[in-house]
Amino acid sequence: MKNTIALRIADFLKNHPPFDVLSKEQLLEVSSRVQVLYFEKNKVIFNENDEGHNQFYVVHKGAVALQKRKNGDFITIDNCDEGDIFGLRPLIARENYVIKAVTREESILYGIPLDVFDPIVKKNLKVGNFIIESFASNTENPYSEEHRKKLYTENGIDVAISSSTDLYDLQPARYVKNVITCTRDDKTRDVALLMREKNIGSVVVTEGDIPVGIVTDRDLKNKVVTGDYPIDTPISNIMTSPVICYPKNITIAQAQIAMMKYKIGHLCITKDGTPKSRLVGFISEHDITVSQGNNPSVLMKAIKRASRTKHLKRIHEKIMILLQGYIRQDIPLTHISRIITELNDATIKRCIELSLKKMPESPPVKFAWLSLGSQGRKEQLLHTDQDNAIVFENAPADKLEEIKTYFLALAKKVTKRLNTLGYEYCPADMMASNPRWCLSLDEWKTQFTQWIAEPGEDEILLCSIFFDFDISYGDSTLTDDLSRHIFEKTGQNTYFFAMLGKSVLQNPSPLGFFRQFLVEQNGEYKDFFDLKKRAITPITDAGRVLILSHQVPHINNTAERFEKLAELEPENKQLYLSCSYTSKALSKFRTKHGLMHNDSGRYIELSALSKEEKMKLKRCFKTIREIQELIKMRYKLTSFI
Missing domain, CATH: 1.20.120 (Four Helix Bundle (Hemerythrin (Met), subunit A))
Incomplete structure (x- = not known):
């Protein structure tokens, strides 16, 4: 007889993490052991220093406040509503509670027994990581490495995640979704004609959408052209079988290793990664070679060789594909930012170099191109609007306007190229093409001095943009001098x-x-x-x-x-x-x-x-x-x- 209460609990839990990643059997096992608890408003579930319960809690209906003692009084540090979990300390730290949990309104809670959930945590890293993050959220401590170790390594489980220096290899391999197939009974002649018609070098042999073999142009040369098999033989006599299959999230590195390991040039992508499930895609050695165009080192070389803006635009599109791959693979943001920032900086630098070639003469004095805002902080991953400026070497007063006219013309060419790449013009015109932001070193020093001495709302807004500058091209002695001036003027300026x-x-x-x-x-x-x-x-x-x-x-x-x-x-x-x-x-x-x-x-x-x-x-x-x-x-x- 079915346990209808457990089924209803499972039906609720499956819609909330981390229960949404449990197998049906695990979910039912947990649900059958859940304790359903009812609390009136303002009832304490556990108090500070209480001994840890033998369960943690999920809010089914209502709301629960988590409170921490501060200066003798309890203050709310988190509010939990439907689907939120709390009371995790006994699961992780095996210690008394250090916070208080009290209902904010009439509530129904599910008590999840530790003894049934603990083995799941030990076996499922995703579940464990979610538990750690939830615990960190409840305790106002996102850095829970100490508790992460308690949760895992005390039981001999090594959860260290290796990081690859070649992040390109961790990108998902791109595969062909529209796969050309045939059946094992098709004649070799017909398959060869199909390959010629579609201009392809291989065909997957299937039975009811299940891949059973692969036929390549090499198979035709080695087995038919040589006379080993007649042209009308069933393709099953020619095909290579069994096929090597992987799931669709296979990385480039995995695909390359698999091809080398099995000495093959093709992989089938199936729904669950096994030869017994439906064919969803196909990867060839050629696909891997082509995808290397998204390798950061390859892209960097391509940027430096680009001779036209349209070339840079194509490269920049590949940078976005690279970024998508990193995000999908959950690469740490620190690594992502470093790589994407370097590629973006190289792109800006190349835009300036190409623009300089279009100028009638060389720059009259030394200068530096400043990237501002998120690009200056090395945090710009997506296309946002442009924020940039130019600082140029001091010059005699009678030459100043002439020099400024040159750099404004250069800036106009550069910002136009950046706009073509996808960087929108700044709505507030905070760009080097604006005479306000194309200044000599002394003019910039005067400008910063004024902002610091008279910090009104507008001045503070400008400081928030211009204080975060980074040199993208030119003479760094100018930007170093400007930085020293800023720190000299801010000093101990408490106001x-x-x-x-x-x-x-x-x-x-x-x-x-x-x-x-x-x-x-x-x-x-x-x-x-x-x-x-x-x-x-x-x-x-x-x-x-x-x-x-x-x-x-x-x-x-x-x-x-x-x-x-x-x-x-x-x-x-x-x-x-x-x-x-x-x-x-x-x-x-x-x-x-x-x-x-x-x-x-x-x-x-x-x-x-x-x-x-x-x-x-x-x-x-x-x-x-x-x-x-x-x-x-x-x-x-x-x-x-």
Whole structure:
């Protein structure tokens, strides 16, 4: 007799991570052991210092607040609603609870027994990682390596993930989906004619969509042309069998190794990766060779050799394919950023070189092309609008306008090429082609001095863009001199840092009232979440003001800034490392959704997010709230937030 209660529980759990990755048998086993619990509003589920329960909890209906003691009172650090899990400490740390869980409203909870779930965690890395991330979210500690080790290595399981220095090999291999097939009873003559008609070198032999063999032009030469078999023999006598099959997520490295191992030039892609399931694609040695065009080193060489903008455009399209592959393979963002940034910088540099060749004469003085904003921070992965500037060597007053006219003409050519590649013109015209942002070194020093001395709202906004500059081409002595000037003028200017700190607080923590994200209230993106404004900008601005206050030059990347701050302020190490994690997580989240929707990834439709994605965002928002609180106290900005 079926356990209908267990089936109903399983039906609920399967829609929420990490239960959504369990097998049907595992899900039913867990569901049959679940304890259904009812709590009235404001009832304590467990208290601080209580001995750990023999189960953790899933909210079926209602809401639960997780609270932590601070200055003698309990403050809410997280709110759990339908599908959220909490109370994980007994599963991970085998310690007493350090927080309090209390219902916010009438609630029904599912108690998941530790003894039935613990073996699943040990065997399924994806489930274990989700549990760790959920635990980190509940405890405001995204860096849970200590607990990760407790969860896995105490039981002898090695969860170290090896990283490949050749990330190209980790890209998914591209395969042909429209596979030409025949049956084993077809005559060899007919198959040969089919190959000529389709201009292909191989055909897959199938039985009811199941691959049973492969015939190549080499088979025809070696077995038919030689006279070993007549031209009318069934193709089953000619084909190579059995076939070697893989699932569709096979990487380039795996495909290459398989072909070398079995001494073959073709692989079949089937639904489950076995020869007993439906054929969905086909990979040839030639496909692998062609796909090497997306190798970073190959792309870099191609960029340097490109002689026209249209060549660079094709290469840049391949860079986006490379980025998509990295995101799909879940490569760490640090590696992705380094590679994509280097390729983007090389592209910008090549655009400048090609534009210089089109100028009537060489530059009259030394100059440097500055990339600003996200590109200056080495965080620009998707196509966004251009932010750039030019600084050129000081010159006599009577030559200044002539020199500036030259560089404005150069900038116009460069920005036009970048626009052709997909980088939109800046709506605010913050580009080197604007006379305001094409200045001599002394003019730039005067400009920065004014912004720092009189930091109004407009000046602070400009500082947030122009302080994050990076040289993409030209003489680095100019940019080094400008950096020294900025640090000299900021120095111990507490009022300037307070104004920068104030800008960090302009966008409060993205979580509004209980269980709600702050979304746009009107306009084109009404009811969408502005990821850049509400999350990325606050964490970026916070990193900038803090690293400037420590007078640390040459670190523009937000994640790297916080990692450096963790060294400089050991007492805030955990928070700063959480900020570094948050910066990378938000950037990867934006990139993933930008690629998915072919846009900048700035605006997110919340209804389209999975429970897991919302959980990760909530964890990031907690860190933003904490760093804003630190800045508010450090710069005595008590009238904000």
